Amino acid sequence: MDFSTWMSGIQQRTESALEAALPAPTLAPANLHEAMRYAVLGGGKRVRPLLCHAAGSIFNIAGSVLDAPAIAVELIHAYSLVHDDLPCMDDDDLRRGKPSCHVQYDEATALLVGDALQTLAFQTLSNRLAGIAAARQLDMLHLLAVASGSRGMAGGQAIDLAAVGQQLDIGELEFMHIHKTGALIRSAVLLGAHCGEAAPDALEHLGHYANRIGLLFQVVDDILDAEASTATLGKTAGKDAAQNKPTYVNILGAREAKAMASKLRQDAHDVLAPFGASALRLHELADFIVERTF
Amino acid sequence: MDFSTWMSGIQQRTESALEAALPAPTLAPANLHEAMRYAVLGGGKRVRPLLCHAAGSIFNIAGSVLDAPAIAVELIHAYSLVHDDLPCMDDDDLRRGKPSCHVQYDEATALLVGDALQTLAFQTLSNRLAGIAAARQLDMLHLLAVASGSRGMAGGQAIDLAAVGQQLDIGELEFMHIHKTGALIRSAVLLGAHCGEAAPDALEHLGHYANRIGLLFQVVDDILDAEASTATLGKTAGKDAAQNKPTYVNILGAREAKAMASKLRQDAHDVLAPFGASALRLHELADFIVERTF
Numbered sequence: 001m002d003f004s005t006w007m008s009g010i011q012q013r014t015e016s017a018l019e020a021a022l023p024a025p026t027l028a029p030a031n032l033h034e035a036m037r038y039a040v041l042g043g044g045k046r047v048r049p050l051l052c053h054a055a056g057s058i059f060n061i062a063g064s065v066l067d068a069p070a071i072a073v074e075l076i077h078a079y080s081l082v083h084d085d086l087p088c089m090d091d092d093d094l095r096r097g098k099p100s101c102h103v104q105y106d107e108a109t110a111l112l113v114g115d116a117l118q119t120l121a122f123q124t125l126s127n128r129l130a131g132i133a134a135a136r137q138l139d140m141l142h143l144l145a146v147a148s149g150s151r152g153m154a155g156g157q158a159i160d161l162a163a164v165g166q167q168l169d170i171g172e173l174e175f176m177h178i179h180k181t182g183a184l185i186r187s188a189v190l191l192g193a194h195c196g197e198a199a200p201d202a203l204e205h206l207g208h209y210a211n212r213i214g215l216l217f218q219v220v221d222d223i224l225d226a227e228a229s230t231a232t233l234g235k236t237a238g239k240d241a242a243q244n245k246p247t248y249v250n251i252l253g254a255r256e257a258k259a260m261a262s263k264l265r266q267d268a269h270d271v272l273a274p275f276g277a278s279a280l281r282l283h284e285l286a287d288f289i290v291e292r293t294f
Numbered sequence: 295m296d297f298s299t300w301m302s303g304i305q306q307r308t309e310s311a312l313e314a315a316l317p318a319p320t321l322a323p324a325n326l327h328e329a330m331r332y333a334v335l336g337g338g339k340r341v342r343p344l345l346c347h348a349a350g351s352i353f354n355i356a357g358s359v360l361d362a363p364a365i366a367v368e369l370i371h372a373y374s375l376v377h378d379d380l381p382c383m384d385d386d387d388l389r390r391g392k393p394s395c396h397v398q399y400d401e402a403t404a405l406l407v408g409d410a411l412q413t414l415a416f417q418t419l420s421n422r423l424a425g426i427a428a429a430r431q432l433d434m435l436h437l438l439a440v441a442s443g444s445r446g447m448a449g450g451q452a453i454d455l456a457a458v459g460q461q462l463d464i465g466e467l468e469f470m471h472i473h474k475t476g477a478l479i480r481s482a483v484l485l486g487a488h489c490g491e492a493a494p495d496a497l498e499h500l501g502h503y504a505n506r507i508g509l510l511f512q513v514v515d516d517i518l519d520a521e522a523s524t525a526t527l528g529k530t531a532g533k534d535a536a537q538n539k540p541t542y543v544n545i546l547g548a549r550e551a552k553a554m555a556s557k558l559r560q561d562a563h564d565v566l567a568p569f570g571a572s573a574l575r576l577h578e579l580a581d582f583i584v585e586r587t588f
Contacts, residue, residue, distance in 0.1 A: 023444055032444050032452035083409060088401035107382035111405070112452050115377060116444035118409065122416045123439035126432050134428035138420050141435060145417035150317055150326050150410040158326035158406050 003284040007050060010063070010070075014049040015041065017067040018074065021124050035105045035113045036120075040078045043096030043234070047289070048073040048185060051213070052192040054281035055206060059196020065131055069140060069191035072125040076148050077184060079117035082110050084157065090239070097234035118148070132195060140194050147187035156180025160245075168246040174215065181221075182214030189213070189282075205274055209282060212268040216289055219261045222247035224292065226254060265290045297578040301344060304357070304364075308343040309335065311361040312368065315418050329399045329407045330414075334372045337390030337528070341583070342367040342479060345507070346486040348575035349500060353490020359425055363434060363485035366419040370442050371478060373411035376404050378451065384533070391528035412442070426489060434488050441481035450474025454539075462540040468509065475515075476508030483507070483576075499568055503576060506562040510583055513555045516541035518586065520548065559584045 001009075018040055025034040049070035056066040085092040085100040086107060093103050102110035125141050128134070146152055156179030163176060189210035193203055224232075225240045226249040240247045248257040268286040272279040295303075312334055319328040343364035350360040379386040379394040380401060387397050396404035419435050422428070440446055450473030457470060483504040487497055518526075519534045520543040534541045542551040562580040566573040 027445075029444070029449050029452040029456070031456065032449060036444060079409075083405055086405065088405060108455050109452070111377055111380065111382060112444075112448050112455075114409070115373075115412065116448040118412055119439050119443035119448065123436060123443055126436040126439055128429070128432060134432050135422070137432055138422060138428050138435075141432075142417060142420040145413050145420055149413035149417055150323070150330060150406075151321075154406050154410040154413060155323050155326060158323040158403070161402050161406075162323070162325065 003281070003288070006281060006284075007288070010050050010053045011046050013063055013067060014046045014070060014074065017071045021071055021075070021120060031105070031109065032112055032116065035101060035109050036116055038098075038104060039082050039101045039110075039113050040075065040117065043098070044074075044078075046074060047217070047285075048077055048188040050285055051185060051188040051210070051282070054279075054285055055189045055192030056195050057192075057281050058202075058275055058278045059193070059198065061192070061195045062131075065129060065195050066192055068124055068127065068129055069144075069195065070188070072121040072144060073184060073188045073191065075117050075121035075124065076144065076153070079114040079121070080153060080157070080184075082114040082117065086110060089157075089161070090243070092236055092239065094234070094236050121148075129195075136194060136197070140191055143190060143194070144187050147183040152179055152183035152187075153181075156183065163246055165244050166246065168251070170248075170251055173246050173248065173251060177215060177218040178211070181218050182211060185214040185217060186210035202275075205271055206282075208271045209268050212264045212271065213286060213289065216261055216264040216268065216286065219248045219257055219264065220289055220292055222249045223254065223257055223261070225249075261290055297575070297582070300575060300578075301582070304344050304347045305340050307357055307361060308340045308364055308368065311365045315365055315369070315414060325399070326403065326406055326410065329395060329403050330410055332392075332398060333376050333395045333404075333407050333411065334369065337392070338368075338372075340368060341511070341579075342371055342482040344579055345479060345482040345504070345576070348573075348579055349483045349486030350489050351486075351575050352496075352569055352572045353487070353492065355486070355489045356425075359423060359489050360486055362418055362421065362423055363438075363489065364482070366415040366438060367478060367482045367485065369411050369415035369418065370438065370447070373408040373415070374447060374451070374478075376411065377408040380404060383451075383455070384537070386530055386533065388528070388530050415442075423489075430488060430491070434485055437484060437488070438481050441477040446473055446477030446481075447475075450477065457540055459538050460540065462545070464542075464545055467540050467542065467545060471509060471512040472505070475512050476505060479508040479511060480504035496569075499565055500576075502565045503562050506558045506565065507580060507583065510555055510558040510562065510580065513542045513551055513558065514583055514586055516543045517548065517551055517555070519543075555584055 022037050023033045025037055027033055052070040052073060053066050081095060082101045084090050085095055086102055093100055101113055129137055156176055159176045160180055189206050193206050265286045269283055272283055316331050317327045319331055321327055346364040346367060347360050375389060376395045378384050379389055380396055387394055395407055419438060423431055450470055453470045454474055483500050487500050559580050563577055566577055
């Protein structure tokens, strides 16, 4: 199966699994459930679920086992977007080519949507998974929680907020992104690997891969924010510059940022070497992330 | 041990457990961690941890086992207060006698504080608990998630928002509170019972108890909001009337609301009968909740 066929298949099964996990829009409170579905369904590249399934594929894990961790990570990601777009945060009206949640509904609803999506992530991953030992599943929940919380994604948001208008050096910028986007991307890869009962050294290699991918993802995002149009992105372009946010492009310049992306892709490929052909999908995903820009 | 000695002991161990679970204020991002600690420590009656420990005491479960579920529920409660106080929700400046989190810090920080406290609840409860089977612990996580999410607490908030300025009848009001406060109170009792590997019929009795306590708690809260002063409450008194929110007092009148509280206390006591003397603390907690008012 070629990469794009594989990717479409994962995206479709992810959409179905999200659809099934989200409460029906007819269920009370209907307005909240409708807004939760609006924020999650029908958009996004599902990069985190793709990484989770790709990591699981190294160990020949069935997609039906990987769906729960894959959508748990995606629900955390979706909640973070809804809260990030709120007026007190990034104040963004556009998300995935549609009005953002608080614009389509209202701020109070968007706040509750984000809250309830986070809960739904943990609810989903606490359903007993067939073929996974309960103790391992607890470890997976713990891993997702640590990646999402104040020492992971939410902490990265706090560092980001504090950095607006500041001059960061490249090390400080990296520290922020390791938390803000890197931690959750890393959890997507590791959760897939945990489903395969990966040995500690395999988890370590995959952790290194995920760290490169997390930074790569952010460098590419910064390049796109600087160079692509709002229509292409489906979110407001040029926002980082307008908000005076530090980015790889404004610290390194566009050419250096692109060189950094190439280097991170190569590093990601190199660290997959021990897995040989079984890591095909992770290999291809590194390419896919870079090729959004060039 | 008399009730008030028992209660102080649980409150103290809850404070210590929360203190230990919350990241140190020196750990990066320091501002977020300081604000999380501000929102959680040094206040509150810890009713939910008391209920969890009281339910566990029926089965002679050690306090050291009950601490984790007790503080997980309290962290969910604390996150909900921080988000409820935000300007787009109840817009309340005062909480537990102090400026509320977004007043002391800022809205963006308070948003992240709530988000990270929710995550910390699930992180705490996914740490392996000594003496509890992993499969049961997964069930406990699932129970907490369902109680907190769109079909529980967060859903109750959404129903509450939609009810502002509406005429609710007593049935609709009860439906709102079963979700908004009842679900989490119920989870506190059931999590304590799960630590004791309670049999299904015991869980059912305790579920009935918890349902009465959840409503009792809300009726008492409405009476206090109408009758007590801001100084006594440590939060803004008379807020429900000012915001034109439906309450038991304005639907039933103060006298009927108090009669309802007495009846709920009696029902809560009655349903504990099968447990005999082992349910002493749950029995006393029903009294404690009522005696805040009379």
